[in-house]
Every structure is written in C-alpha cells, then in structure tokens.
C-alpha cells in the first residue's frame with residue numbers, strides 16, 4: 001500500500017490517515033514506510049497537524065527549539081489552552097532561558113559521577129535477580145526481568161517506593177497523553193484515578209527516603225539552591241520519564257535477542273558489543289515512538305516546505321530510526337552496527353537527561369543474563385501493550401538453556 005496524494009494543505013501533501021489507530025499502533029512499520037515515501041513532511045487533516053517521518057527532518061526538528069517549541073506541550077494537545085487537563089512539565093515543556101536554569105539543577109543531581117556511583121548496587125541487584133531467573137528456567141522477560149529490575153533499582157535511586165500496578169497506570173497515562181483523546185487515553189485516565197492521591201502525597205520532602213537524588217532536590221529547595229516547587233516537579237518528571245522507557249528498552253532487547261539467536265551467540269562471544277546492542281535496540285524499537293513540537297507564531301521552513309505558525313508537528317521517532325535514507329538494511333537487527341545516531345533520546349537542548357542511567361540499567365541486567373545463559377529462546381506468543389506513544393511489551397515468555 002502507498003498513499004495517493006490528492007490534495008495539499010498550503011503546499012504540504014495531505015495524508016488522511018490516523019497514526020493512532022489500533023492497527024497502526026500494533027504494527028507501524030508499513031505506515032512509516034509509506035509516509036516517508038510521501039516526502040519530508042505531510043499534513044494530517046483529522047488532527048490538523050504536520051507529521052515528520054524521515055530521519056533528517058526528525059533530527060532537525062528535535063533540536064530546533066526556536067522554530068519548533070515544546071512549550072505548547074510534548075503531545076498533540078496544546079497545553080497553553082485553558083481546558084487542558086495537566087500542567088506543563090517543568091523541563092521538557094519549557095524553552096530557554098527557563099529551560100537552561102532547570103536543566104542546570106537537573107544535571108547536578110544526576111551528574112555522571114553520581115550515576116557511576118550507583119553501578120555497584122545496580123550490578124549486585126542484577127546478579128541476584130539473574131540467579132533467581134536461572135533457577136526458574138522459564139520466565140517472562142517483561143514482568144520478571146525488565147519491570148522487576150527497573151522497579152527495584154530506579155525508584156530506590158530517587159528515594160521512593162512504587163509498585164508495578166502504580167507504575168503501569170502512571171506510565172500508561174503519561175504516554176497515552178501524547179496522542180489524541182482516544183479510547184486508550186480515556187481508559188488510562190480511568191485506570192490512574194485510584195493512584196492520584198498516592199502520587200501527590202508521596203512526592204514530598206517529608207515522604208522521600210534519604211540517600212536518593214530526590215533527597216538532594218528537596219534539601220536544595222530548603223536551602224534555596226533549588227527554586228521553590230522544583231524538587232517535587234523534577235522528581236515526578238524523573239519517575240514519568242525514567243521507568244517505562246528503560247523497561248521498554250530491556251524488554252525489547254530480550255525479545256530481539258531471543259528471536260535472533262545468532263546475535264545472542266555473537267554477544268556472548270563479544271560482550272564488548274553490549275554498547276552497540278543498547279543503541280541498536282533503541283533504533284529498532286524506539287521506546288518513545290512519537291512526540292510533538294509546535295511551530296512558533298510565524299511560519300518556518302523544513303526541507304523546502306513552509307509550515308504555518310502555531311501548528312502542532314508530530315515527530316515519528318520510530319520511523320526516523322528505520323529510514324533507509326539514513327540506515328543500511330534498516331529493518332535488520334545487527335549488533336555490530338554503530339546505531340548511536342538514533343533519535344530515540346532526542347537531541348539538542350531537550351536530549352534525554354537520563355541516558356547514562358538507562359544505559360547502566362541495561363548493561364547490568366543484560367550482562368548478568370549473558371554470563372549465565374547459553375541459549376535464550378521465545379517460549380510462547382509475544383504481545384505489545386497498546387499505547388499512543390510508548391512502544392513496549394506486555395508479555396515476553398522466555399526459556400533458557402544454561403551452559404553444560
């Protein structure tokens with residue numbers, strides 16, 4: 001299938017499809033390929049926004065905060081409008097100079113030496129978990145590995161307790177909120193309702209546990225180093241941005257490695273390829289598969305097309321990571337590839353602040369399994385969890401064989 005262009009919106013090809021339909025969300029690859037072939041930019045009339053699917057344009061749009069702001073929200077709806085249901089993120093949804101100030105605070109509490117200091121604890125937890133998994137022989141790669149591991153190590157680093165049910169409800173709402181007000185978003189809003197009180201009461205100076213970077217933020221607020229109100233807002237941003245994304249990356253890697261036994265074997269022979277494996281997983285399965293920018297008040301240019309001012313622009317990160325204009329054999333999972341130029345962490349001023357943490361978690365848990373498991377195989381049907389913007393697995397049955 002390919003799109004037949006019958007009309008244009010101010011010179012931009014119109015594609016009358018729903019990027020958030022259940023079928024497209026389930027298997028987006030064919031839609032991405034067709035949309036990339038339409039051109040550098042298209043217009044989606046049902047939502048009244050532009051859409052970018054090619055690598056060069058997505059990368060440019062992520063970085064160009066002057067022409068394409070996040071201050072109107074990282075999702076489809078305009079958070080500046082009065083009827084919007086949530087406040088702006090204090091870091092993702094602000095432009096400089098405010099963004100620069102907040103990012104400075106944030107970079108301090110998760111500076112590389114701080115994150116490197118977590119390695120021992122993260123490794124110990126991974127080794128323990130891998131011993132338990134190996135004893136079982138069969139397990140679920142999402143529930144028993146990705147979710148269990150991330151929920152053990154990451155909230156502890158912040159100084160919070162969060163269980164699986166709470167994490168899934170908050171994550172579903174957060175990422176469904178990037179898309180339109182469809183069935184997925186309405187269901188997520190309903191599912192999160194019982195946890196809202198817990199959410200608001202647990203992210204406070206009095207309830208945060210000592211030893212994590214949540215404490216650093218609240219102490220900083222008390223001494224005036226961190227602006228008032230910022231500690232709670234940043235702590236909740238970390239939780240919203242740092243759980244589902246890393247769970248997705250670990251789950252997707254186990255899925256890709258189990259379904260490509262030659263790559264598992266290669267990684268066992270050459271464990272130094274773990275770094276590439278992380279990037280290649282993020283390229284193949286971008287945890288945040290889409291988000292939005294908004295054009296500034298005046299028109300802007302993208303690859304020779306004029307985009308009207310004050311319009312939402314959807315960025316398809318997943319499609320950009322599979323663009324054959326940028327990647328050789330883009331649909332092949334190849335851990336010898338240097339995929340570090342993927343767009344899954346964004347780039348420019350809003351580039352992911354938690355990359356080191358994500359890589360540390362991934363390294364520790366995949367390495368612990370790699371050391372023990374000779375063969376990793378799928379042990380039943382694999383299912384993704386439907387979401388407007390988060391590409392993540394729900395079920396990943398795995399079977400392992402140990403070394404003789």
Ligand code: HEM
Nearest residue numbers: 091092241242245246249287344345346350352353354358
């Ligand atoms: C594999 C895991 C992760 C992925 C794929 C990911 C992806 C992203 C992306 C795409 C952005 C840019 C958003 C934009 O340009 O609009 C971003 C920003 C951000 N991420 Fe991550 N993230 C991951 C892990 C984490 C973790 C563990 C944390 C926890 C600290 C985190 C915290 C943040 C923050 C605070 C920002 C906002 C940065 C800013 O606006 O200056 N992320 N992330």
